[in-house]
Amino acid sequence: MPELPEVETMRRDLAAVAQDAAVVAVQVLDEKVIAGCARAFTRGLKGRRLVGFGRRGKVLIIRLDNGALLLGHPRMTGRLFALPLAESLTRFARVALDLDNGLRVVLDDIRRFGRLELVPATAAAEGLLLRNIGDDGLQCRPDHMRSLLARRSVPVKVALLDQKVVAGIGNIYASEILFHCGLDPRTPSRCIRPREADQIAAETCRVLGEGVRYRGTTIADYRTLDGNPGDYQKLLQVYGREGQRCLREGCGGTIRKTVLAGRSTYYCTHCQRTGRGRKVGEGGSR
């Protein structure tokens, strides 16, 4: 269930094994995962070389030798695998691209929420999957964070999940980022002070960057291109730790779980304070 660090890991691994490879065959096993016409998808991919590998937020962007773009969004359970052509397809394979280098790239997705989209070079728009998403989380800018948070009234954690605010933060990293900022995730976004917004921007870059360094977080479904788990779960401070002790030195608080905008949210009731109502010098903000 990838967020930015998991998709960035896919991008890097895929670039390493598929740069300049040509697509010799396309198998669409489940038309539902193709955004648009499956026949046009197959026709447009066959014979093309994969020449560039990019990403914005949680969207993987593969550039083809004719200028078209292949976009991929894994949503909740989508995974990308690279297997030798001789091996059998994975259990939840939805689309397979056979390459001329002996590898097959497979979109494997249990829940079928993931999407692939082929955007022709001639297309006017940049694609459905890139619609409505803001700047990438690894280049999160403080002034930008200030103004976007200031005009929303939803809890700050819900604002961070909005892909128009920062593209790439998902449910795990949102809780982790706010823990590192010492901020209560329920704080209304507009109550976040400029200094705190700056800190959120900085921690967003830092935590997502660490996520990339550790090749993503594997709790249940996420796997890298070669089927291995990531390692960032070892660094999680609050996500999934309900009822356990806060890991911050000398805190002694307990991690609590609540639900915001329908998503599980974890925080330390002792060292994560709400922006408003915290007196200067009261302490507790890291």
Added chain:
DNA sequence: GATAATGTTCGATC
């Protein structure tokens, strides 16, 4: 068998 799951989108409502 009920529950929850790393995400987005749509329709209804404020």
Added chain:
DNA sequence: AGATCGAACATTAT
């Protein structure tokens, strides 16, 4: 018009 909320999507693992 714009923001926000809840349901929907679909399937598995616990």
